[in-house]
Amino acid sequence: MYVEILLLLQQKEEFKKAEQMLHLALxxxxxxxxxxxxxxxxxxxxxxxxxxxxxxxxxxLFVNVLQRLIASGAQQDDNRVLHISYKMADIYKKMGDIEKAEQGFQFCTERLENKLRVSPDEDTTLLLAMTLDAHARLLLDMRRLDQAFTCYQRAYFLAGDTHEQTAVLLNDLGTVSFLRGDHDTALMYLNRAVEVGSQQHLAAVYVNMGSLYLQKQMVDEAKRSCELGWSSANKHGDKEAMNEASLCLQEVKRLMQNKSRH
Known part of the structure; x- marks a missing residue:
């Protein structure tokens, strides 16, 4: 009952009420x-x-939960422990403590990989994919592109083509490939993202495709992709993607005007 009420309060973004309710339950x-x-x-x-x-x-709070779990007999490779360790690594990343964040992601990755070698299961597989994805984003922020690409590839391999985050992973693989200068591979990943993704995840993919086509001087393809990106972003209220699509279309317009003058 408490959990149902808590979820409802969170959905309504009544976070203060949710916290008060949890203190009463505690x-x-x-x-x-x-x-x-x-x-x-x-x-x-x-x-x-x-x-x-x-x-x-x-x-x-997470440190407290970890201490309580371990005191109750949970092992370091317990998925409850590793899920919290993953979130703590993400917290350190957001706090700017890159060394602790990377150590945390590596800790989780090593133990999850060891678990999967002994006894594969879906929960462990998805947790490893999440960890690799988060670690890849950290590496991308640090411009360690080859390592980021490897982590994204491994996360995609684990998630497969049916997971709801697959299109996001493929978009990220396309982004890293683009930054590495491998435009053809980037386009392959982005096209695959369009094939498997749900509409709400495709705005950023289309915008990235548009930017890639601009780099390749394929103006008509860029125009089409950015228009699709703008339409998808508008439909789902994604203002950031709408702005990026608008910038892409402005660049398309500029290139077309320059082309018409010659």
Missing amino acids: KLAQQQQNDQAVTYIHDLMANLAYDTEDLSKAET
């Missing part, structure tokens, strides 16, 4: 000396802080 669990419930509520509180970008609070 007090009740502590009065009942229900250690399992206390750990679970701390985890919910940590995730609420994480989702609302209250990073310092999220870090403190």
Whole structure:
């Protein structure tokens, strides 16, 4: 019941009410000396802080949850422990502590890969794909493009073509390929993203395709891709993608005007 109400409050972005409700639930669990419930509520509180970008609070709460899990007998390769470790690495990335973030992602990756070698399962596979994706984004931010590309490739291999994040991964692979100067490979990944992606994920893909076509001086293809990107972004209220598509179309217009003068 508490979880259903909490989810409803989060959907309505009533985060303060959600936090108040969790504090009441925590007090009740502590009065009942229900250690399992206390750990679970701390985890919910940590995730609420994480989702609302209250990073310092999220870090403190996640550390508390980890300590409670390990004290209750959880091993370091328990997916509950590794999922929290992944989120803490992401917190360190957002805080700008790159060394801790990378150590965290590497810790999770090594243990998840070891688990999959011994006993493959879907939850572990998806958690590893998430970890590799997040690590790749960190590497991309640092312009360590070859390492980012490898992480994205491994994440895509694990996620397959049916996962909801597949189009996003393919778009990222296209972006990294573009930055590495491999335009043909970039276009291959972006076309694949269009084939497998749902409409809400395609605006950024189309805009990236438009930018790539501009680099290749394929103006008509760039115009078509950026128009599709603008339309998709407008439909789904993605203002950032709309702005990028508009900039792409302005560049298309400029190139067409220059071409007509000659």
